Amino acid sequence: MTDTAPERREDETAPESGPTDRFTALGLSESVIKAITALGFEEPTPIQQQAVPAALAGRDVIGQAQTGTGKTAAFGMPLVEKVNPADRNVQAIILCPTRELAVQVAEELFKLARFRRGITVVPIYGGQPIERQMTVLRKGAQLVIGTPGRVLDHIHRGTLLLDKVRFAVLDEADEMLDMGFRDDITEILDKTPSDRQTLLFSATISPEIRALAQRYLHDPVEVRSVHRELTVPLTEQVYFEVRESEKIEALSRLLDLSEGGRALVFCNTKRNVDEVVSQLRARGYSAEGLHGDMKQSQRDRVMARFRAGAIDVLVATDVAARGIDVEEITTVFNFDLPQDEEYYVHRIGRTGRAGRTGQAFTFVTGREHWKLRDIMKYTKTKIVQRQVPSLADVEEVRTHMFEERLRRAIAEGGLERYVARLERLMLEGFSSLEIAAALLRLQNDEAAGPTEQGGRSRATPGTVRLVIGAGRNQSVRPRDILGAFAGETGIPGESFGLIQVDDDRSSIEVPEAEADRVIEIMSHRRIKGRGITVTR
Numbered sequence: 001m002t003d004t005a006p007e008r009r010e011d012e013t014a015p016e017s018g019p020t021d022r023f024t025a026l027g028l029s030e031s032v033i034k035a036i037t038a039l040g041f042e043e044p045t046p047i048q049q050q051a052v053p054a055a056l057a058g059r060d061v062i063g064q065a066q067t068g069t070g071k072t073a074a075f076g077m078p079l080v081e082k083v084n085p086a087d088r089n090v091q092a093i094i095l096c097p098t099r100e101l102a103v104q105v106a107e108e109l110f111k112l113a114r115f116r117r118g119i120t121v122v123p124i125y126g127g128q129p130i131e132r133q134m135t136v137l138r139k140g141a142q143l144v145i146g147t148p149g150r151v152l153d154h155i156h157r158g159t160l161l162l163d164k165v166r167f168a169v170l171d172e173a174d175e176m177l178d179m180g181f182r183d184d185i186t187e188i189l190d191k192t193p194s195d196r197q198t199l200l201f202s203a204t205i206s207p208e209i210r211a212l213a214q215r216y217l218h219d220p221v222e223v224r225s226v227h228r229e230l231t232v233p234l235t236e237q238v239y240f241e242v243r244e245s246e247k248i249e250a251l252s253r254l255l256d257l258s259e260g261g262r263a264l265v266f267c268n269t270k271r272n273v274d275e276v277v278s279q280l281r282a283r284g285y286s287a288e289g290l291h292g293d294m295k296q297s298q299r300d301r302v303m304a305r306f307r308a309g310a311i312d313v314l315v316a317t318d319v320a321a322r323g324i325d326v327e328e329i330t331t332v333f334n335f336d337l338p339q340d341e342e343y344y345v346h347r348i349g350r351t352g353r354a355g356r357t358g359q360a361f362t363f364v365t366g367r368e369h370w371k372l373r374d375i376m377k378y379t380k381t382k383i384v385q386r387q388v389p390s391l392a393d394v395e396e397v398r399t400h401m402f403e404e405r406l407r408r409a410i411a412e413g414g415l416e417r418y419v420a421r422l423e424r425l426m427l428e429g430f431s432s433l434e435i436a437a438a439l440l441r442l443q444n445d446e447a448a449g450p451t452e453q454g455g456r457s458r459a460t461p462g463t464v465r466l467v468i469g470a471g472r473n474q475s476v477r478p479r480d481i482l483g484a485f486a487g488e489t490g491i492p493g494e495s496f497g498l499i500q501v502d503d504d505r506s507s508i509e510v511p512e513a514e515a516d517r518v519i520e521i522m523s524h525r526r527i528k529g530r531g532i533t534v535t536r
């Protein structure tokens with residue numbers, strides 16, 4: 001293990017002290033834990049670790065945290081825990097700089113409150129008809145999330161009363177000040193009882209933020225993710241900018257390009273682990289998941305198979321990966337960008353062990369760029385950007401790798417036996433070029449994965465067979481078809497039926513109800529770089 005890798009602690013990976021315990025330890029009760037379990041969180045993020053107990057204890061909190069650190073849940077969990085469902089008055093007011101953030105925060109709070117009956121969460125922001133918001137507010141809501149301007153508007157109209165507020169949250173306080181909401185914020189806070197509990201989150205703690213805190217927070221606890229010196233192992237670090245929906249396709253292509261070796265894919269939640277595993281399997285990879293909910297015996301079984309090389313891809317959460325010590329992991333994928341820089345280092349510490357070089361591939365979506373910059377800053381390394389390889393690149397490299405293997409085999413010699421056989425075939429009138437070409441095609445078919453043979457002409461019940469105007473001669477393989485159809489339509493891979501590839505055409509069974517939509521989408525798309533016709 002490298003010195004930065006977390007030590008192996010059985011008590012952390014054993015299911016008996018499972019994921020929920022790590023949240024229970026913060027002081028959260030059953031209904032919130034149930035919501036966390038449904039969200040698939042395995043352990044509190046560093047900011048939650050510090051902020052939740054303080055907030056539950058009634059302390060004011062200044063949290064230095066950016067988006068992506070789990071800050072919303074850091075204040076959301078204690079709020080949901082502490083508001084009184086029996087009281088319909090507004091008990092918590094959460095101020096956010098933008099309507100997008102207000103909606104996001106409301107969604108997360110809604111999810112966290114799912115198992116506490118009687119809690120209503122209402123976002124109010126400019127751009128939405130104010131009358132509709134009034135109707136909702138009139139019915140009573142304990143948690144109100146809003147942008148300062150619209151919140152003030154409601155206060156002035158008398159449709160939002162803050163005199164029963166027990167909690168105030170300033171989310172992305174620095175952003176709100178930058179946007180000129182200072183006076184609005186103070187006016188709103190002055191409308192709330194002064195004995196309320198106040199939580200302030202901000203990416204930066206400027207003198208202006210300090211002044212605001214001085215005025216409105218009482219003896220606050222300050223929490224932040226602490227940054228230690230982090231050493232990064234000998235690993236080539238690359239990032240790819242992708243949309244969330246493109247990640248699985250990008251992962252498949254990168255896996256196709258890596259010759260053999262073991263890949264470890266990290267996700268932030270066990271839900272994502274399950275999702276990635278099932279999507280990879282649908283695309284023909286042997287993938288298994290590892291997460292904190294699994295029994296020790298299940299994990300041991302998965303790990304043994306991974307070590308033995310029976311699994312190409314292991315998909316894991318950070319918690320589950322703590323038990324992993326496998327030599328020769330060639331590539332680590334950050335399918336989800338980790339919530340903390342330190343996790344990043346732990347993750348990529350799984351490759352490049354013992355002086356070997358490895359690769360770390362990180363997927364970054366547009367709004368996560370700042371987080372990547374933070375990771376580079378604290379790890380003092382450069383993560384270089386690369387483009388996701390195109391399908392043509394994948395094909396090119398695969399052919400190239402095969403040619404390399406051919407060259408090596410020729411150089412190694414010992415081919416006399418095979419030469420004798422070929423000579424026999426050539427006596428039947430075939431040219432050596434023809435034989436070699438046929439062998440290549442058979443090899444290519446095999447690499448493409450199993451096709452079901454037998455020429456079934458009727459589709460499986462509940463599905464419709466769509467015909468694609470490209471096949472083996474255009475080097476289309478079942479995996480390409482499934483990848484394109486699942487990737488472009490968003491329909492899970494396992495929902496597709498039989499895939500057949502013939503010389504110049506192929507077919508795929510798609511769910512009947514989706515057939516028209518699939519034809520519509522796929523008629524404008526390409527497989528292996530070529531436009532295709534899709535017909536029923």
Ligand code: AMP
Pocket residue numbers: 040041042043044045048066067068069070071072073108268269339
């Ligand atoms: P935020 O920093 O609030 O923008 O959160 C970023 C993302 O992390 C959101 O999608 C949350 O649902 C998710 N998240 C929050 N807490 C955790 C956790 N403990 N484990 C995994 N994901 C989390």
